[in-house]
Amino acid sequence: MRRFFWNGESEDESVIIKGDEARHISKVLRIQEGEQIILCDGQCNDFIASVERIESNSVNLKLLERVLENNEPSLNATLYLAYTKGERLDYAVQKSVELGAGEICLFTCKRCITSGNDRKLERLNRISVEASKQSNRSKLVKVTDGGSFSDVLLSAKGLKLFCYENETVSIKTIMGELSNDVSIMFGPEGGFEDEEAKQAIDAGWRSVSLGKRILRAETAPVAALSILMYQEM
């Protein structure tokens, strides 16, 4: 059954969807009245719903039953990604959502050659919604701007992993310490400066290596999440 996100509002089990999601249901996928879909509120509340009425700009649905199982990992991984050029960020966000990231926070640091703006964030959030739907997730992964490197160093929670290209200590060594929350940080195309690595370690982050080869900024989060999600299999 296809999945769609809505804002969680309903009245007597009845839901009205408008905008992009409505168009996707009726025009793109040509779902017909009487068919069933899965509606997700983006916070892990999923329902089977029947399509009651399709109008030009909206779709009316009825919630039938709650779906108790979901595909969310028990590990809540927050990714801290330094701003990189457009396509790299698009790729990193799409793949990270597929792999089970819980949240994505962007930041600027010394070697960033680009920064954020509202349009970029909107675009990345759209990519995130599409990736959630495609990968059968029940959670909408928010992409936000966390500000500067120093800001995000202090706001992160759980076990904090600083992925550093000059590190020799493997990420493998911390696998036994994983609990509910993990924060993982990645640098931009030019990497982190030594001074930044020092600052992160002073703020309680653990510097880890993802292997002997240097990965591109958009590959590193994919590799790290694959390693961390191994324990969920």
Ligand code: SAH
């Ligand atoms: N230009 C830099 C590499 C930057 S890679 C250089 O040539 O040294 C971009 C980011 O990906 C890095 O800042 C780091 O966060 C992550 N990364 C890439 N390869 C890594 C590795 N082998 N171990 C840990 N982190 C890595």
